[in-house]
Amino acid sequence: MCPGRWRSAAGVVEWLDALPRSLVDRAVAFDTVTGTGFFSGSAAKHIEKRLGRLGVTVLARSSFLVAATPGPLADGELARAEAWGASLG
Numbered sequence: 001m002c003p004g005r006w007r008s009a010a011g012v013v014e015w016l017d018a019l020p021r022s023l024v025d026r027a028v029a030f031d032t033v034t035g036t037g038f039f040s041g042s043a044a045k046h047i048e049k050r051l052g053r054l055g056v057t058v059l060a061r062s063s064f065l066v067a068a069t070p071g072p073l074a075d076g077e078l079a080r081a082e083a084w085g086a087s088l089g
């Protein structure tokens with residue numbers, strides 16, 4: 001986890017913009033989505049693009065399905081997220 005001074009930022013874009021460039025050169029991007037259709041969108045895709053513009057190599061990107069906007073994760077998604085995370089190491 002990053003130092004507390006970045007946790008108070010308004011969102012991911014602000015957090016990424018405040019991230020010291022020397023701190024990270026590789027990352028993964030992920031998000032949660034309520035659907036998998038074309039109109040559901042993906043914050044992870046936008047995070048990946050922003051990281052790329054900052055010179056960060058994005059090793060992987062994934063979206064995990066939630067049952068509703070406030071959560072929880074949909075059935076099977078926690079296991080899928082854990083497997084994805086394990087595959088990164």
